[in-house]
Amino acid sequence: MANILVVDDEHGIRELLSEILNDEGHSVDLAENAAEARKARAENSYDLVLLDIWMPDTDGVTLLKEWAGQGLLTMPVIMMSGHATIDTAVEATRIGAQSFLEKPITMQKLLKAVQQGLVREPARRPAAAPVSAASPVLVGGAAAPNAAPMHMQTESQPMAVSPAYAPVAPVAAPSxxxxxxxxxxxxxxxxxxxxxxxxxxxxxxxxxxxxxxxxxxxxxxxxxxxxxxxxxxxxxxxxxxxxxxxxx
Missing domain, CATH: 1.10.10.60 (Homeodomain-like)
Incomplete structure (x- = not known):
């Protein structure tokens, strides 16, 4: 069982993720904005954080950067968004995010990302990593050239070329x-x-x-x-x- 913090300004998403993770035996705390997330992080130790990028008060990338600068990024953080660009995703990874979940989030890809996040050591790289043209970022299965490596988790395959995130071949639908x-x-x-x-x-x-x-x-x-x-x-x-x- 892991202690997990879910940070998202949408009530429905918080409740859905909480229900799924609780059913898996995890202990889940919820925060609807960055202020609540800061308070929860100060009062508790978490094994994993699911962090939404777009929030009304402070966006998730800014909060991630804040935690990294204060030495509080001691746990894996999985970013979540339905509208994130490649640049935003790359920036989050440079700061220290472990991976990325694209909304809408299904139970299968949530549990897979959480499982992989819990077995990986948290990133501790506040400094920006060099951009490599040979390491494409995959967004929704499509390669984007000249992008930094990114542990981006989608339904059928991860967003980074990493041994711990080996791509899963898409399932061809029966015709x-x-x-x-x-x-x-x-x-x-x-x-x-x-x-x-x-x-x-x-x-x-x-x-x-x-x-x-x-x-x-x-x-x-x-x-x-x-x-x-x-x-x-x-x-x-x-x-x-x-x-x-x-x-x-």
Whole structure:
């Protein structure tokens, strides 16, 4: 069991993460802003901190920098955001963040990131690390050149090339068009069953629309940005589905 601090200004996210982590046997404290996080850090010793980047009073990167400067960054910190840029992520890692969780956060990627964070030594590098063009940052599975190494955790693969964060190959969704029908295991937990259905659902539309993201977005009622994020989160291989559609 670990002592974990969750810092996020959204009540729903705090409650969701707390419920999941409590079910795993961890002790969880909650803070809705940087002020509460400072107070909690001063009064307690934590094994891990989940820290949101965008908060109304003080953003997570500034708080991370503050802790590093005061010698309080003695525990692994996992940054969280649904809108972070590569530059923000790289800056957080240079300061000392262990990894990054992209919102929306599913139970599977949360537990994986927490497990990996708890077995790693906390970063103690307040000084900026040199940028290496040979070490790409991966955001949502896409490589960005000329970026510093980054332990970025996504649904299907981490954001850094690191032995402790070995990439997990995305799961190719079964194609309803290729199999004729798709069955689902209803004995699975709700989240897993839902992810399985959504993989098949989006794979079906990708093949039917010949890989056109514009038409798939229209058919499913999602914005293109949200659709790309959803497909990456589910591990749907867009390139593979396009090839399957072309072959059929």
């Amino acid at each position: 309803p068009l290729a199999t004729g029908s798709q069955s689902f295991d209803l004995d699975k937990p709700l989240r897993e069953a839902r992810d399985e259905f959504e993989r098949a659902y989006f794979a079906f539309h990708l093949q039917r629309e010949n890989g056109s993201m514009t038409r798939v977005a229209e058919k499913t009622g999602l914005e293109r940005t949200h659709l790309y994020r959803k497909l990456k989160q589910l591990g749907v291989d867009i390139g593979r589905e396009k090839k399957s559609a072309a072959a059929s």
